Amino acid sequence: MSSRNSWQNKQSARERLKADRERAARRSKLRRRLGIGAVAVAAVAAAAAGVVFAGSASGSGEGDNWARIPADAASKPLKTPKNVATDGITVPYGDPHNANVLSVYEDPRCSICKMFEQTDGDEVRRLADQGKYRVEYHSATFLDRSADESGSRTALAALGAALDQGGVPKYLAYKKVLFENQPEEQTDRFADTDYPLELAGKVPGLKTPAFEREVREGMFVPWAVKTGKAFNDAKARDGKPIGGTPTVLLNGARLNVLTQTGPVAPTGFAAEVERAH
Template sequence: MSSRNSWQNKQSARERLKTERARQARRSKLRRRLGIGAVAVAAMVAAAAGVVFASSASGSDEHDDWARIPADAAAKPLKTPRNVAADGITVPYGDPRNGRVLAVYEDPRCPICKMFEQADGDEVRALADQGKYRIEYHTATFLDRTEDEHGSKTALAALGAALDQGGVPKYLAYKKVLFENQPEEATDRFADTNYLLDLAAKVPGLKTPAFEREVREGTFIPWAVKTGKAFNNAKGRDGKPIGGTPSVLLGGARLNVLTQTGPVSPKDFAAEVERAR
């Protein structure tokens, strides 16, 4: 690759990171201005869920050829995926006896989360394998900003099906595939269950009839809504809301995982973990 192309790629990554940070900052500023607390925001998300899926089922969306989750999925009784952590929300990785917890917050539609997973995801898990900590994966759905956007919840519900049918290994493998094939944020293509199922075929052994049924029926949509509400309520050790994704906390203390040009390197992530107390 020429030095010019390399420079252009760095510029593109820098601009995407700057744009995403600005978007999240505007969202946090608006919430503070309106005086909406985390509990109220969570209630708004839950109340909006039924409207979101009813809207998509009505065919009002411009993508009428997409396969949609049934309109009543959000109103179904809560079903928690098997293999989820004891809190019913997070996905565990590592030795459960390890008292040091690394909390990773991400959104399936977040482009910076994709960059972080691709740059540091393997190192994050390798350090857990070495006993440095155990991981709790938290998933946000705040990028579903309007009634016409619900790909974060639909993708999270599909991840819940992967966790339910294949355990944590299939969940992580599918999450990696989703990030590798993450659509442009404006398209919201994760709302298409056919697309999610096509991607599931890339994970050996995942696309079983039971998995496909759970994805198409939106079995874990209520769980996805609950998980999104938990993110809205989550705070770090400093008492401040998590605020955006990706966010990584070790023992409740925030780690610096982003630079002006993108995620830190795996080496720098490991050094950040060693410095943390």
Template sequence: MTQAPGSKQAKRISARERIQEAQRREQQSARRRQRIVVAVSAAVVLALAGGVAVAIGSASGKADKAGAAATSAPLVVPANAGGPNGTVITYGKADAPHTMEVYEDFRCPVCKHFEAANGETVKKLTDDGQVKVEFHLAAFLDKNLGGKGSRTALAAAGAALNEGVDKFKAFHDVLYANQPDEREDGFGDVGHLLDLAGQVPGLKTDAFVKAVTDKTYAPWAAKVADAFNDSGVTGTPTVKVDGKPVTLFAGNAVVPPEQFTAQVKQAAGLQ
């Protein structure tokens, strides 16, 4: 029997149909999210198995501008930022004759493998003043995986940079040491980022906490992510020394510190 539009039974049926339709759409969204996670996780495995340093999706387009709503606030560039429009973070002596460019995304699991194996080596290579490191940070994994962890962590890193380059580097290392599973958006939680900042002595000043909580450097983080997208680098991690690419993986493993160091010195003409 066809019910009249205004009857109580018709209204009950209409409400039930709306609920069913909403459930159907949510199930479709869940399936899409699952496909993205599976595809990205598979990319990580294939990248490591094939010795590919560039992994986890592509940075083509202006994906990170999806966070434009969060970047409508005034642009505040952290102290100690450098490069075009303050989008580059330089670690080491600014007048070092050779430059190592490091391209990373805080949510990138392959970057975590690289940092675990050679992060300390990167730091040591700056000690003699021959090599400085320029960090170019991305946020494309927020689009690929959903969430806001890359952008939020990048903005928090900006607050750390404002406290000092050494504070930034220490916070950078803590983030990679405590990186959540790529299927989770743990870095999207400001409270969690502040907890991790507590592992860096002297970082959690009142100014730092306020900047992270207020997302003061979110507009800057968007500019940094856009600069990565414009760099021509299509994935993370990528390392170049004086413009020459460095091989980060051999077979199914990260190259050991000795091999990484030898490549850096060869590219810089230090051998």
């Protein structure tokens, strides 16, 4: 298969995934309004392979009493977390002087991003430690599909607080914990600040009064909104939009990090990096 055909197949898979998620979100919202309890949601497609992963979700309206970030948080003045990259958006890892840049795009609510982090996250950082490249982590919030969803934005704002209070090591440790405890996409449980704060307790030294205040007040929600918009505008070296998560670029060129069964193995990721160099 040519690289062009491969890319077209991936784009088609991404479009099917987006359409499936939008249809599921509309069904879930309608059933909540009708008072119907739990609903089964299937067909979460792999972003670049077109393979279907089975899943389920609840639309019971369990979030009515959640602890939410203040409604006006997004309109407050922009505050950028300490330790963010010089662009004010991305999170850096590795030698800042390395000319090669690995760009990783992910959404906190993306189930396939979770799989990629758990499979290849350590390898991504190991190769950076070896000097193959430096990493720039980019975040998306496109899975907050409707006005009453905010889980991606809330989780990203909490990650901003981790970056602000504990630097990149705490950010990475917290991101790993959030993925390990990621709720089903349709529940939007990350929108409840009590849940990310509960998970922060799994990262030694992270859950300080200052961190908790930044999360509950939504201090970095404007930053999360700005970061999400930057993702929407981002393009690869081929001039086409990033389009979905997870997406990984090396010096702007797309890497093939997904297979028919999920993310590539760490050895496959390393081989893809070598191929693209």
